[in-house]
Amino acid sequence: MRRRTLVAVCVFATVAVWASDSLGLTTLESGSQSEATAVTAAPGDVVLLPCYSDGSVNPLQTRWLKDGRELEELRVTPGDDPQRRLVVLGDGSLNFRSVAGGDEGVYRCEATLPGNVTWRARVVLQVANIPSRHPDCSWHLAGDPTEVFFSCTWPDCYPDPMLIWSQHQDADLERPGHVLASNVTSVLQVSINRSLLAQGHTLRCVAQHLKLVGGLNRTCSFTLDEPHPQISPLVWAQEGSNMTLVCTETASVPPANTTWRRAAEVAPLTPSAKYILSQDGSAYSLTIVNVSRDDEGDYFCQSENPLALRQTDVYLKIRGSSDYTGAVVGIFIAALIVGLSAVAAKVLFANRHRICLGGPFGPLDEDRGDVLSLVDSDEDQIFQAIPRLPPITEPHPTTMVQIHRLPSGDQEDAGNQSTREEPQQLVNL
Structure with missing residues (x-):
């Protein structure tokens, strides 16, 4: 693995006597705080932070501090454990065999030179860091409702990356889009008039950094889509109970800001003793505590993103005991x-x-087997099984009904040829 070696060189043109005492000890300091040497390295680089650069003189003793605190593990003499990642060399320099994340900070060297002279130097070590995640794209409305702010953030990146906002007419990002803004920073914000946005447009943020392997960039983007909140149009609730209204919104890109409103109120509902607002993914819930007749009416679920504002309503009906x-x-x-x-x-x-x-109601006692025979009084011939009816004195034809009792199966006997005559009943129709 190829590693770079970086050496920080201190400038001594501003060396001055800082203090002296009765013991003859003199303290010198290299430059002021604003003139401290700065070194930038990537993880894995070899870095050398010098303390005293006069090659003819080596410090008798060297002490290093990081962010004002002494590094006890660095108090070694030349030749001690050369395999250590951090080593103080003979000339007092601090050698990083492999820079890692967390090594960044302000380093201060205090070296004791021959002649009872103390030398101090400051070096700022900056370790480049490339986050593994992509930038974060977000949006919010400006004070002017016609303006929308889009923000691109890539925190924990050092040095700061180059962020570029661009707008594309569709989701095809291979073709170059219109550059809206660019800057070397970890947060880039751009303001766009809502009239310039349309359904299907794509807004993209590209993060460029010299330390990205192969020149690969990190991106985040929005392909704009209008919100479409959904809710049941009518809900019933029992008086005195707690009622929860649920509104879902899954289509909006970027994600819409969803709020609840009552028909008679302009401002959105806020959490209180009466209302409990919650969100679970794409579901936005409004819980009404101890509903009463006063809570009956329309409630609006309103979703707004950079493209449009859409709302749907639900009517809450209250039932009493x-x-x-x-x-x-x-x-x-x-x-x-x-x-x-x-x-x-x-x-x-x-x-x-x-x-x-025409009989009475009730269960039948037995299967009587009665048969109705219709006989025309003008007929001369009557079946032998039915006796002839007496003549009728009435001049006009009359239909007579004669009822016969038919023998049941248990009364018939193959050996008995006698027949039992049943009384005949005549009904004049």
């Missing part, structure tokens, strides 16, 4: 009527023969 009582009584009466109708129909069906013959 008396409403339930009347409903129960009505259901009981309806069930009673249906039951009585079924019983009456069954009785009529069971006595259908009696009804046709």
